[in-house]
Amino acid sequence: MSKRHEQFVLKMDEVSNKDVPLVGGKNASLGEMLQKLKPKGVSVPGGFIVTAAAYRYFIEVNHLDERIREALKGLDTHNMKDLALRGAKVRHIIRSAKFPEDLELEISKEYKALGRKNVDVAVRSSATAEDLPDASFAGQQDTYLNVHGVEQVIARTHDAFASLFTNRAISYREDKNFDHFDIALSVGIQYMVRSDKASSGVMFTLDTESGFKDTVIINAIYGLGENIVQGTVNPDEFVVFKQTVKKGFNKVLSKTLGTKKYRMIYDSKNAVRNIKVSDKEQKQYAISDEEALKLAKWGIMIEDHYKRPMDIEWAKDGLTGELYIVQARPETVHATSNKHILEEYKLKTKDPKVIVNGVSVGKKIGQGKARVIKDLSDIHKFKSGEVLVTTMTDPDWEPIMKIASAIVTDSGGRTAHAAIVSRELGIPAVVGSENATKVIETGQTITVDCSRGEQGLVYEGLVPYEVKKMNVSKLPKVKCQVMMNIGEPGSAFTRSQIPNDGVGLARLEFIINESIKAHPLALINLKKLKDKKNQREIEKIVTDAGYSNGKDFFIGELAEGIAKLAAAFYPKDVIVRMSDFRSNEYRYLLGGEEFEPEERNPMIGWRGASRYYDEVFRPAFDIECAAFRRVRDELGLTNVKIMLPFVRTLEEAKRVQFVMAKNGLKRGKNKLEVYMMVEIPSNVILAREFSKLFDGFSIGSNDLTQLTLGVDRDSELVSHIYDERNEAVKIMIRNVVKIAKETKTKIGICGQAPSDFPDFAEFLLRENIDSISLTPDTVLSTRLKLAKIK
Numbered sequence: 001m002s003k004r005h006e007q008f009v010l011k012m013d014e015v016s017n018k019d020v021p022l023v024g025g026k027n028a029s030l031g032e033m034l035q036k037l038k039p040k041g042v043s044v045p046g047g048f049i050v051t052a053a054a055y056r057y058f059i060e061v062n063h064l065d066e067r068i069r070e071a072l073k074g075l076d077t078h079n080m081k082d083l084a085l086r087g088a089k090v091r092h093i094i095r096s097a098k099f100p101e102d103l104e105l106e107i108s109k110e111y112k113a114l115g116r117k118n119v120d121v122a123v124r125s126s127a128t129a130e131d132l133p134d135a136s137f138a139g140q141q142d143t144y145l146n147v148h149g150v151e152q153v154i155a156r157t158h159d160a161f162a163s164l165f166t167n168r169a170i171s172y173r174e175d176k177n178f179d180h181f182d183i184a185l186s187v188g189i190q191y192m193v194r195s196d197k198a199s200s201g202v203m204f205t206l207d208t209e210s211g212f213k214d215t216v217i218i219n220a221i222y223g224l225g226e227n228i229v230q231g232t233v234n235p236d237e238f239v240v241f242k243q244t245v246k247k248g249f250n251k252v253l254s255k256t257l258g259t260k261k262y263r264m265i266y267d268s269k270n271a272v273r274n275i276k277v278s279d280k281e282q283k284q285y286a287i288s289d290e291e292a293l294k295l296a297k298w299g300i301m302i303e304d305h306y307k308r309p310m311d312i313e314w315a316k317d318g319l320t321g322e323l324y325i326v327q328a329r330p331e332t333v334h335a336t337s338n339k340h341i342l343e344e345y346k347l348k349t350k351d352p353k354v355i356v357n358g359v360s361v362g363k364k365i366g367q368g369k370a371r372v373i374k375d376l377s378d379i380h381k382f383k384s385g386e387v388l389v390t391t392m393t394d395p396d397w398e399p400i401m402k403i404a405s406a407i408v409t410d411s412g413g414r415t416a417h418a419a420i421v422s423r424e425l426g427i428p429a430v431v432g433s434e435n436a437t438k439v440i441e442t443g444q445t446i447t448v449d450c451s452r453g454e455q456g457l458v459y460e461g462l463v464p465y466e467v468k469k470m471n472v473s474k475l476p477k478v479k480c481q482v483m484m485n486i487g488e489p490g491s492a493f494t495r496s497q498i499p500n501d502g503v504g505l506a507r508l509e510f511i512i513n514e515s516i517k518a519h520p521l522a523l524i525n526l527k528k529l530k531d532k533k534n535q536r537e538i539e540k541i542v543t544d545a546g547y548s549n550g551k552d553f554f555i556g557e558l559a560e561g562i563a564k565l566a567a568a569f570y571p572k573d574v575i576v577r578m579s580d581f582r583s584n585e586y587r588y589l590l591g592g593e594e595f596e597p598e599e600r601n602p603m604i605g606w607r608g609a610s611r612y613y614d615e616v617f618r619p620a621f622d623i624e625c626a627a628f629r630r631v632r633d634e635l636g637l638t639n640v641k642i643m644l645p646f647v648r649t650l651e652e653a654k655r656v657q658f659v660m661a662k663n664g665l666k667r668g669k670n671k672l673e674v675y676m677m678v679e680i681p682s683n684v685i686l687a688r689e690f691s692k693l694f695d696g697f698s699i700g701s702n703d704l705t706q707l708t709l710g711v712d713r714d715s716e717l718v719s720h721i722y723d724e725r726n727e728a729v730k731i732m733i734r735n736v737v738k739i740a741k742e743t744k745t746k747i748g749i750c751g752q753a754p755s756d757f758p759d760f761a762e763f764l765l766r767e768n769i770d771s772i773s774l775t776p777d778t779v780l781s782t783r784l785k786l787a788k789i790k
Contacts, residue, residue, distance in 0.1 A: 008054035009106045012047045012188065023049050024126030024186040029328050037305060042298045043324045045191040047121060048110040050157055052128050052184035054103055058161060062097035065181065068165070072180065077171040077399060080380035087167040094162040099154060107157065108150045111189065118148045120192035122326075123156040125163055128184045141169060141185065145224065146192055146266050153189060160187045168395040175402065193326060196265040196272075197318020199286040200225035201235060202415040203295055204331060205242075205303040205310045208423065209362060209414070209454075211334035212493035213309060214567065215253070216240040216296040219415045220286040222277055223263035225313060231392035231412020231419070232274065234258040234359075234432045236285050240296035241567040241635070249636035252289045253567055254489075254560035257546040258413060260286060283543060287316065294323060302328050309334065333423040342472055342498065344777070345451040348464040352447070355440060356408070358433035360456030361419045363494060365465045366406030366428045367447040370440050373400075387448060389440050393418040401425065406448035408436045408458055430456030454490030470780055472499050476787035480764075481771035483573075484779055485750055488514065489561040492568035495776045499783070502572035503565065504698060504773020505643070505750035508579045508624070511561035512589070516554060517541055520620035522591025523550030534591050541590075551623055558627035559635075566637035573641055575675055575698065575750075579624060580645040582607045603712055608646025608677075613655040625663035632670060643675040643698060648682060653693045667695070678747075679703035684736045691743040697736065698773070701751025705729050724753035725760055737767045746770050758785050765789050 015023050015031030023031070033044045059065060071089045076082050114121070125141030142163035144156040163169070164185040173180055193200075201220040206213045219228055219235040227233045235258040244251075260282050262274040287295075295314055302325070303310050313327040345365045371386040373379060376396055382388065384403040391410045393401065394417050401407060401421050407429040409418045414431070422429035428450040430436075436458065440446060447463040450456045481501035486492060487510030512520075518538045522529060526542070526549070529535040538550065547553035566574045582602040586592045595616075599605040611617040631637050642665065647653050657667060657674065667674045676683065676690060679700030683690060687697070705724045706713045713722055723729075733749075740747035748771030754761040755775040761782050764772055766789070774782050 006053055008051055008057065008103055009110050010049050010051060011110075012049055012190065015049060021128055022051050022053065022186070023188075024052065024128045024184075025329060026124060026126035026327060027186050027188045028126075030188060030190070032305075033302070033325065033328060037298075037301060040301060042301055043322060045193055045324050045326065047114065047188060047190035049126075050103075050107060050187040050189070052186045054106075055161055055164075055185045055187075058097070058100060058103065061100055064093060064097060067093050068180070072170070075170070075174070077174045078384075078403070080382075080399060083167050083171060083399060084380075087165060087170055090165040090170075091162040094165065095158065099158050104154055107154055107189075111150050111153050114191070120146050120148045120194075121153065122188075122190045122192050123147050123153060123160060124188040124190060124327075125160040126186045126188055127164060127169075128186065141166065145272070146196070157187045157189075161185055166395070168398045171399040171402075190326070193315040193317045193324045194319050195315035195317065196224050196263075198316040198321070199223070200313075200315040201228055201286070203299050203312040203314055204415070205299045205312070206331060206334060207493045208333075208419070209360065210493040210497065212496065212568065214242045214570065215493070216242060216299045217414070218287075218292050218295055218299075218314075219258075219413055220292070221258070221260050221263075222281065222286050223265055223274075224272060225315065226272065227262060227264045227274070228413070228415060229417050230394050231409055231416030231431060232264075233260050233262050234411060235260065235413045235415070236287070237413065238287075238289075238292040238296075239564070240293060241563070241570070241637075242296075242300055243567075243570055244636035245293070245296060245300070247636055249634065250290075250293055251635045252292055253563050253635065255285065255289070255292070255546075257283070257285060257544070283546060285546060291316070291323060298325060306330065342470045342780075344468045344470070345449075346466055346468065346777075347449065347451070348466055352459040352461070352463045355446065355458045355460055356430070356433040356436045357455055357457050358408070358430040358436070359412075359414055359419075360450040360452070360454055361407075361414065361422045361429035361431060362427070362450045364426070364428040365447065365449050365451055367462050368405040368445070370408075370442060370444045370446050372437055372440060372442045374437060387446055389436050391437055392416065393421070401427075407431075408433060408440070408446075408448060410434055410437055428456070430458055433458070452491070453488055453494070472780070475499050475780075475783060478765075478783055478786045479789070480769055480786070481748070482779060482783050482786070483748065483750075483771050483773040484569075485755070485773050485775050486565060487511070489564035490514075491776075492565050496568040498776060498779050500569070500572070500779060501771065502639075503569050503574040503576075504748050504771055506562070506565045506574055506576040508558065508562075508577065509581055509585075511558055512579065512581075515557045515561060516589075518550070518554075518590040519586060519592040519595055520554055520623060521595040521617070522589070523554045524619055524623070526550040529591055530594060531591070538590050555623050555626045555630065558624065559630040562627060562631045562640060563635050563637055566631060566635075566640045569639070570637065571639050574637075574639055575641045575643050575696075576628070577643040577645055577677065578608075578612070578621075580608055601712070603706070603714055609644050609652045609656045610646070610648065612644075613652075613659050618659065621659065622663055625660060625665050629664045632672065633664070638671050641673045641675055641696070643677060644694075645677045645700070646679065646703070647676050647690075648680055650686060650689055650693065653690065657693065675746075677703075677750075678736050679751075680707055681732065684732050687736050687739040688743060691740065691745040694745070696746035696748070697740055699733055699736065699747070699749040699751060701729070701733070701749060701753040704732060704751070705753075708732055724751065725757060725763075730763065733764070734767055737769055740770075741768065748773060754782065758782060761786060762789055 013034040123144040218238040241253040309331040382400040388404040412431040447459040483504035487507040612621040673695035675696040676694040750773040755778040
């Protein structure tokens with residue numbers, strides 16, 4: 001063994017990733033970043049390390065090996081009481097042992113070399129087997145913050161040695177088949193970042209739920225980072241898209257304001273405590289967009305250096321205003337997953353009764369009897385296969401989390417402890433529900449559904465569901481592009497992993513319904529609304545999202561939704577249709593009744609292009625255009641193409657494009673392509689003339705069938721006549737495809753028919769259509785059928 005491996009203390013910048021056996025994964029990573037990334041601009045606080053050799057020396061001189069082995073003999077990690085008793089006994093053995101004087105002297109000397117007298121430091125445990133590519137030992141051992149004075153540093157180092165045998169660490173090692181005595185503990189003593197006076201958080205260099213690799217997800221809270229790990233508060237979330245940031249577009253893709261009700265600080269006795277955050281501060285983000293972008297760029301640099309997705313902790317010093325990276329480890333959940341197998345969980349029942357909702361973790365569905373546990377002392381009551389319902393979790397809860405069928409918490413976000421562990425265990429979790437422990441009772445059967453994107457739902461009873469597994473490693477070629485119809489941005493990162501050629505139809509109506517909820521004109525004229533109840537409700541939605549006025553809220557939320565869709569499929573085409581609500585649908589939005597007429601047949605009334613240039617609706621269309629301009633020009637997502645619905649005449653097409661150009665969306669500028677929905681017989685009859693005004697066509701078979709057959713598709717009385725496969729409809733489609741080919745205009749179809757009827761998809765392929773856009777659940781099955789057509 002080299003002399004280096006016998007050293008008890010090393011400077012942090014003397015070690016690298018090659019030194020994991022000596023200093024553990026956490027300390028090795030800090031040293032690596034100090035050596036390789038700090039010179040490139042990544043700020044990392046330095047310090048020194050008490051090595052694993054020092055820990056083994058401590059165990060050896062006190063003859064602790066046999067005593068610890070005896071204490072753990074016959075351990076059953078599934079017996080919570082037995083685990084707790086044995087863990088406490090081992091920790092007592094270690095804490096009672098004398099700390100060697102020669103080791104104390106070395107630590108004292110290195111601490112004094114840090115500079116200022118009694119400098120504040122963080123004392124961080126670092127096990128020699130932690131942060132491996134296929135297992136994360138994060139949180140298994142203890143960390144101590146704001147430690148000052150040599151006596152306290154030595155005492156906390158002693159405590160850190162004992163924390164190698166926390167209940168959670170013992171249980172975790174047993175589950176991962178690690179021998180307790182093959183692992184040692186190193187301790188990092190690092191300059192303290194005073195985030196108690198500012199903010200802190202975590203950052204992942206991929207989407208934590210879907211594994212989508214082109215984003216950086218940043219969570220931020222006020223004060224010490226313990227609140228984010230424990231899930232005590234719901235954090236702010238920033239999403240940054242790597243590809244456009246690398247090209248110089250310095251904009252956040254999207255952000256979500258968290259409640260951040262508490263800030264963890266140090267009290268006068270140097271103990272930590274939570275204080276309430278003012279309502280004003282809760283409505284503000286814990287860091288600026290510029291700081292989020294700086295962190296994201298550091299995250300990209302760290303990922304590029306390690307050549308793998310990373311799980312990173314950061315902190316902002318309230319005394320200096322500087323940002324720091326305080327920890328970086330490999331991401332372990334998606335790194336070990338099989339990328340060729342797509343697993344889809346799907347309910348068999350429509351509209352089950354929802355008990356609570358929150359943030360979805362994972363993509364699965366789980367169910368069982370609920371067990372409500374609010375205090376750690378009651379975890380011995382938990383039985384295998386139950387659903388854990390609690391306020392929040394920390395590493396001490398892990399022994400029961402691993403035997404749960406699902407987890408539901410009142411607080412926390414996607415990077416809270418409950419979320420991180422659930423992902424690693426592969427079980428669904430709904431976090432941040434706010435009131436699950438109040439409305440769910442022990443013994444009640446519930447179903448936890450994380451299959452629907454960003455929102456997780458908890459249903460009453462055992463709701464039937466199915467699981468489909470698809471191998472997508474080798475898919476046959478198809479004669480046309482197979483694209484996807486998508487509306488909900490929350491599911492875009494997941495959906496994009498289904499083999500596809502882009503998005504043939506993205507609907508703004510989904511974003512407006514789900515995220516905005518209010519009529520655009522009501523948002524513009526918020527202070528003038530007659531209905532004061534609606535006014536107050538809309539104002540709350542706007543302020544809760546972190547905006548000061550309705551116009552900025554509409555532009556911001558719509559732009560974020562479009563941007564997520566565009567980023568998920570980048571650089572493939574994402575064809576986004578301008579809003580196509582009918583007047584009766586607009587009336588359902590908050591404030592809509594004050595701005596919408598009552599039409600007898602809104603299906604063929606004031607909709608689509610006819611609204612956009614109308615002086616009454618044009619202010620709403622202007623802010624819709626502003627959202628598109630932000631996505632394309634400021635975020636750099638030029639793969640977004642704009643599609644106009646329900647364009648009745650050539651004159652309408654010209655008038656709408658004139659208004660778009662006034663709003664900075666001129667066809668051809670910054671590679672902007674404008675498409676038109678072909679859904680009115682006039683679109684087919686005048687297809688040659690329309691082709692001079694548009695870059696592409698997309699057939700809307702739903703409306704084209706309605707208007708060709710003269711059937712109101714909302715009417716049940718004539719629904720038996722409505723059929724996209726009617727020969728008259730096919731003739732319409734055949735003609736417009738022929739003209740598109742002659743005029744070299746791209747043409748696809750985005751209506752429902754190809755998703756519902758495989759024979760209709762075959763008809764389109766034989767007509768030589770350029771693309772078929774399908775609902776996500778039919779993309780693979782339809783693709784396999786189309787591949788057989790030669």
